[in-house]
Amino acid sequence: MHLYGYRIRDRICSRSHGDVYFALRERDGLEVVLKVCKLATDGSASRARREFDFLSRIESERVAKPLELETTDEHEILVLRRVHGLDLSEYAAKRALDSRTFLSIAVQCAEGLTDIH
DSSP states (O other), X not given: OOOTTEEEEEEEEEETTEEEEEEEEXXXXXXXXXXXXXXXXXXXXXXXXXXXXXXXXXXXXXXXXXXXXXXXXXXXXXXXXXXXXXXXXXXXXXXXXXXXXHHHHHHXXXXXXXXXX
């Protein structure tokens, strides 16, 4: 996929409603995550618009910051600041989590959920 103004580095995942990519924003070199969603055709508020509005209200270092929402002829692109860290599903698949590591991860997840709610 090619998106003007971004250099795609890697596709993170693909779902029925769209794809998610690691990218570099060319105008300033910022590492970002692009959530590329198909445009809503039924006139409803789009998934990307709802997510952008929701995330914009959250003040937390544990939640990715939305930077902008762009629209093309076929897609809406939610641009998020990239947060570096481990992919939990990959990390857990490679090794069994000991109780201390599990509890540490669980506390961090709970803190993030607290920030959201």
